Amino acid sequence: MKTKCCDTHISEEEAQNLLSENGISRTKIKTSILLLLSKSKKPLSASEIYQKIGPKNCDISSIWRTLKKFHEKGITRELNLGEDFFRYELKDSHDEQDHHHHHVRCRDCGDIKQLEECDLSAFDKMFSKLGFKKMEHYLEFTGICSKCS
Amino acid sequence: MKTKCCDTHISEEEAQNLLSENGISRTKIKTSILLLLSKSKKPLSASEIYQKIGPKNCDISSIWRTLKKFHEKGITRELNLGEDFFRYELKDSHDEQDHHHHHVRCRDCGDIKQLEECDLSAFDKMFSKLGFKKMEHYLEFTGICSKCS
């Protein structure tokens, strides 16, 4: 089953299939979180998800456990956009190479936009198109060092 | 006065001058933090600094306040290397353009190395030279959006 990270509505049935395919119980909360992530135009934080589901309908700890499990299973990506918390988005499940994209966040209002291209030189034009100024970027690498592999 | 971000020992006097130049009180703690950052081969976290200075010799809140002030004055750079805390390094005080570099962090042992070049295509070679594998990179942008400027 193919899913896209943002702004792609998946049905409740598709969400449940995604859970089954990954050996995860098909519960109300997990389905809801998948639907929310698929509908959102930007990656969501745990507390945003919590607010959307409704504090009466679930506990924040259940959301954290779900997000952790999704991340372990490779269903979602955990993003740090320079805020002091993480955001989560669905991975494209048919994209073996994990063609992740990037985001621009306004340091003033916090608005987040998704970038469609991933060539650094191309970014500049895109930023002016988007109306963004005073760009700063954050680029870091992780890997497995020689001692550990 | 010229300082380099990592692995450059500055003297106590140089550290104190750096403080004065930036209108910051020349206290023992602030001088110590500058010296530690200049000596370290990798960016340091607040708690690493706290351990090195010695918990009996200062309070962690003073370290946080100092790091915050250094950051405000542009003396240091605040880095998020995909951990759940920040690391700090000295900026090169004579580098007007803030030619920041990047880092590789081993997802296994946490070891951090500094990259000397900043051309994305050049990174691949460097990683094999460093013996790093299974690279992942984290690239995000922030800026000021049209609504806010």
Place this chain on the structure above:
DNA sequence: GATAAATTGCAATTGACTTGCAAAAAAATA
């Protein structure tokens, strides 16, 4: 439908980071 396994809510806990306040140290002024 009964049993085993996983998930949930609740409450308590950790760890990064912040803040108010009074005492101590540094800077400014005479």
Place this chain on the structure above:
DNA sequence: TATTTTTTTGCAAGTCAATTGCAATTTATC
């Protein structure tokens, strides 16, 4: 140098994201 003003410090308490133990509930398995 002595005195006043300003800044910094330690301590304690607090915030907020994220984690964990446990008993009750739900889902999966047979």
